[in-house]
Amino acid sequence: MKILLVNCSPVKNGATAEVIKTAAAFLSSGGEVKCICIDDYDIKYCKGCRSCHTTAECVQRDDVTAVLEEFDRAEIIVCVSPSYWADIPGQFKAFIDRCTPWCNTHEPYAKLKSEKRGYTIALRTGPSMRECGRIIESIEHFYGHLEIAPCGSLGLCSIEYKEAVAARTDEIREFCEKILNPQATEKQPKLKSKLFSELSAAEIYEILKARSKVFQFEQNIHYLDEDDVDYKSLHCFFEEDGRVTAYLRAYLDSENIRFGRVLTITHGIGHGKRLMELSITAARNHFGSRTIIMNAQNHAEGFYRKLDFVTTSAEFLEEGIVHIEMELDVTKVN
Numbered sequence: 001m002k003i004l005l006v007n008c009s010p011v012k013n014g015a016t017a018e019v020i021k022t023a024a025a026f027l028s029s030g031g032e033v034k035c036i037c038i039d040d041y042d043i044k045y046c047k048g049c050r051s052c053h054t055t056a057e058c059v060q061r062d063d064v065t066a067v068l069e070e071f072d073r074a075e076i077i078v079c080v081s082p083s084y085w086a087d088i089p090g091q092f093k094a095f096i097d098r099c100t101p102w103c104n105t106h107e108p109y110a111k112l113k114s115e116k117r118g119y120t121i122a123l124r125t126g127p128s129m130r131e132c133g134r135i136i137e138s139i140e141h142f143y144g145h146l147e148i149a150p151c152g153s154l155g156l157c158s159i160e161y162k163e164a165v166a167a168r169t170d171e172i173r174e175f176c177e178k179i180l181n182p183q184a185t186e187k188q189p190k191l192k193s194k195l196f197s198e199l200s201a202a203e204i205y206e207i208l209k210a211r212s213k214v215f216q217f218e219q220n221i222h223y224l225d226e227d228d229v230d231y232k233s234l235h236c237f238f239e240e241d242g243r244v245t246a247y248l249r250a251y252l253d254s255e256n257i258r259f260g261r262v263l264t265i266t267h268g269i270g271h272g273k274r275l276m277e278l279s280i281t282a283a284r285n286h287f288g289s290r291t292i293i294m295n296a297q298n299h300a301e302g303f304y305r306k307l308d309f310v311t312t313s314a315e316f317l318e319e320g321i322v323h324i325e326m327e328l329d330v331t332k333v334n
């Protein structure tokens with residue numbers, strides 16, 4: 001498998017280059033990896049003359065074709081772009097503009113070989129994922145018109161300089177595993193998010209069974225699980241072969257959204273992280289964009305911190321187990 005990693009930043013040895021170096025180390029176990037930097041090529045601005053609409057060629061002569069040849073040699077393309085003023089850097093935008101001869105909105109166009117997969121990593125200094133989303137959208141739009149299938153993306157916030165990349169190795173490795181093993185990703189269950197009145201009798205039974213198995217049977221907590229909060233909750237869960245394998249409930253607690261009863265039955269396959277990420281989006285779609293609060297068992301503090309939750313209380317006992325209160329600020333968009 002030939003994999004091309006494209007540094008969309010003009011900085012050859014900055015944070016983007018460091019993300020590429022980290023990703024290349026993981027991806028090289030599954031293919032032949034080549035890394036290029038947009039700044040190594042002579043790329044003139046598009047003149048907007050539209051000659052390419054009839055000739056499928058540019059009137060200017062520079063390195064754009066050489067970059068597209070690299071694209072054409074690869075089966076997997078991973079564009080890694082920093083945010084410059086909440087967008088892709090100008091150098092990469094100039095390159096995209098110059099790809100108009102390869103754009104499928106007019107005939108003839110210079111086609112790339114088919115069945116390429118495209119991935120995107122966006123990084124930025126600021127904390128909100130929304131801006132990474134903009135960059136990912138631009139690059140996936142570009143992929144779409146070159147008939148490269150957009151297959152996945154990763155946003156990395158809070159990275160100013162390359163020294164900050166080492167702490168993000170786990171996220172980059174996990175993303176690279178998805179690139180190398182896309183079937184595993186396809187098999188992941190979809191999130192169900194339902195109000196109490198929308199749940200079937202079997203779903204309610206399976207949810208209560210999962211909660212009782214984890215909290216009462218495994219963790220030996222003695223409490224009345226059916227506490228009426230379920231009636232006002234959004235129930236977020238994965239269901240596999242009719243069984244609930246991950247679950248949480250979300251409900252309004254004054255101005256905030258409160259998460260509770262968080263559990264996973266199958267461990268170690270990223271279910272917990274996916275459940276949280278998808279449920280944050282589902283809960284905010286349902287209750288509005290609000291801060292999310294939860295009482296977390298203190299051994300899970302590190303897990304929630306990686307999802308941008310911060311600790312807002314000292315340790316306290318709940319049902320005999322040490323907890324802390326954590327919150328995900330309203331500005332943190334998943």
Ligand SMILES: Cc1cc2nc3c(=O)[nH]c(=O)nc-3n(C[C@H](O)[C@H](O)[C@H](O)COP(=O)(O)O)c2cc1C
Nearest residue numbers: 009014015016082083084085086124125126159160
């Ligand atoms: C000109 C310029 C504009 C930037 N604009 C933003 C921005 O709008 N939002 C943001 O979060 N970070 C912004 N950054 C920070 C970069 O996204 C961040 O430092 C990134 O890690 C740089 O990667 P690089 O060293 O590979 O270029 C900007 C950096 C530069 C140089």
